[in-house]
Amino acid sequence: MDFGLSEQQRDVQNLAREILGEQVTAEKLAKYDSYAAERFDRELWQQVAQAGLLGVAIEEQYGGMGFGFFEAALIAEEVGRNIAPLPFISHCISAAMPVQQFGSAEQKQRLLPGVVSGEQLLTAALMEANNEDPTQPRLCSAQADGEAVLVSGEKLCVPFAEQADYLLLAATDGDGAVVVMLPRKAEGVVLEAMEVTTYESQ
Known part of the structure; x- marks a missing residue:
């Protein structure tokens, strides 16, 4: 073989x-x-x-x-x-x-x-403080709000978030993990730069 x-x-x-x-x-x-x-x-x-x-x-x-x-x-x-x-x-x-x-x-x-x-540039927002398991988000939630989805919480170490058009974001809806495609320029999205040893944008 x-x-x-x-x-x-x-x-x-x-x-x-x-x-x-x-x-x-x-x-x-x-x-x-x-x-x-x-x-x-x-x-x-x-x-x-x-x-x-x-x-x-x-x-x-x-x-x-x-x-x-x-x-x-x-x-x-x-x-x-x-x-x-x-x-x-x-x-x-x-x-x-x-x-x-x-x-x-x-x-x-x-x-x-x-x-x-x-x-279009995509990235994934998967990591949370003290939680690196994207299948079990604890600090980010997503709830239906009419035809929209209300997302709240915080993610860490999101690569190229500042340059991305969309963030693939792991959250919980109360019943389990869900994934939201969040526009970077959506209302309420706040980015705070982190410095890492690779000098990569996070």
């Missing part, structure tokens, strides 16, 4: 390796040290999007490549190998893949094409 990568998987891996290897240099990374600049290379993000890599695990009907988690992990590995200043994991794996798996048809049609093109 062959446990190696398929030809298509190697193509995905090599494409990510080529783009990131050429574009991410020690000189470019140095400008983000000590928060001297926003640690998000938007030009590189667009190159990755144009290469189709943001849609590696998104179905073809939404403009993606139609692969899955394994292929997304190959790209995430290259992002990590190069210390690339990109929100790939939070955007593609933590947020976009759950939308594709569990979102409504309307949500998927509205969000996923922009996810693939890089026009």
